[in-house]
Amino acid sequence: MLVKLYIFLNMIKENCLIIGGAGYVGTVLLDKFHNNYNITVFDSFFFNKIQKLKSKYKKIKFVKGDINSDIKEKHFNNIKVVVHLAGLANDPSSDYDPNNTVLTNHISTIKLANMAKKKGVKKFIYASSCSVYGDHGKTLINEKTNERPLTVYALSKFSSEKEIVKISNSSFEVISLRFATLFGLSPRMRFDLGVNTMTKNILQRKNITINGDGKQFRSFVHVQDVANSIIYFSNIKRKFKYNIYNIGSKKNNIKIIDLAKLFKKIFKNLKVKKNLKNYDFRSYEVNFDRLSKIYNTKNFISLEDGIKEIFDFYKHKHINYDNKIYYNLQIVKSK
Secondary structure, three states: HHHHHHHHHHHHHHHEEEOOOOHHHHHHHHHHHOOEEEEEEEEOOOOOOHHHHHOOOOEEEEEEEOOOOOOOOHHHOOEEEEOOOOOOOHHHHHOOOOOHHHHOOOHHHHHHHHHHOOOOOOOOEEEEEEHHHHHEEEEEOOOOOOOOOHHHHHHHHOOOOOOOOOOOOOOOOOEEEEOOEEOOOOOOOOOOOOOHHHHHHHHOOOOOEEOOOOOEEEEEEEHHHHHHHHHHHHHOOOOOOOOEEEOOOHHHHHEEEHHHHHHHOOOOOOOOOEEOOOOOOOOEOOOOHHHHHHHHHOOOOHHHHHHHHHHHHHHOOOOOOOHHHOOOOHHHHHH
C-alpha cells in the first residue's frame, strides 16, 4: 500500500507558470517541459500566435497579457515553480526605449517575484545574462566577479537580479541563471543574435561583418542547453548552494575574430569584414565551474554543430529573412 502511495505521489505534477513562454527560449522549453508539469504560459504573444501554440500544446493553458499591467496575484494561485523569461531582450531592443526597459526588465521583475513569494511559490527561476559582467578584458570571470554592466539591457538584468535574490529563503528559492550569448534553432527563431545573424548571412550568400578588431571575448550557449538547464534548476526537490549560476560551457568561450575563422572553416571562400567604426567594447570570458560541478556541461552543443544545424535546416527553405518576426527590435518598434 505504501509503495502504491509513493508511486501515486510521484506521478502528481507540480503547477508551473512560465512567464514569456512563447519566445525564443520559451518555445524550446515547452517542447521539453510540458510532460513534467501542469503548465500555464503567460505571454504577450508578440512573436508567436496564441492559436498556433494552443493547437500544438493542448494540455497547456495560455494566458495573453502584458507583464507590466495585466499579471495579477491570481495568476500565481497554486503555482509551485515560476520560470521568468519575459522582458526586452538584447541591447537594440532595450536601447530603443530605456524607460520601458526599466519598467519591463527591472520593476516588473521585482513585482512578479514578490507576488510569487506571497502566493507560496517554492522556486523562482530568473533568466539573466552574462552581459552583466561588461568589459573585463582578458580576465576569466565567474559569479564572484564584480559586475560592470555597460548597456541599458545589462543594467536592467543586474539590478533586478540583485533585488530578487534578496528575498530568497528556504521556502522561496530564487535562482538567477546568467545565460551566455544565445544561439541555435528555436520554433520562435531569431536572426538578431550574433551567431544566428552570421549564419543567416551565409544562407543569403552574404559576407559577415564583425564590430571592432574582433579581439573581444564572448561566451555562447545553445538554446537547447539553456532549456535543459532551466529544467534542472526548476526541480523543487533540488536545493542549491548559490542563487546565481553562469549558464554555458568552456568550449564555447571564443574571441569574435576566432568565431569568424570558424565560419570560414565551415563555409569556404567566405569573406569577413571589420567595422572599426562600430566598436563593441564588451569583452568577457566566462568561467562555468560552478555549474559544471553539479551539472554535466561536457555535452553542450558546440558552436560548429549549432551553426551547421541552422544552415542545414534553412538551406532548402524559401523564407523572407527580413520578416520582422525574426528581430526583437522590429517587433518592439511595431508595438
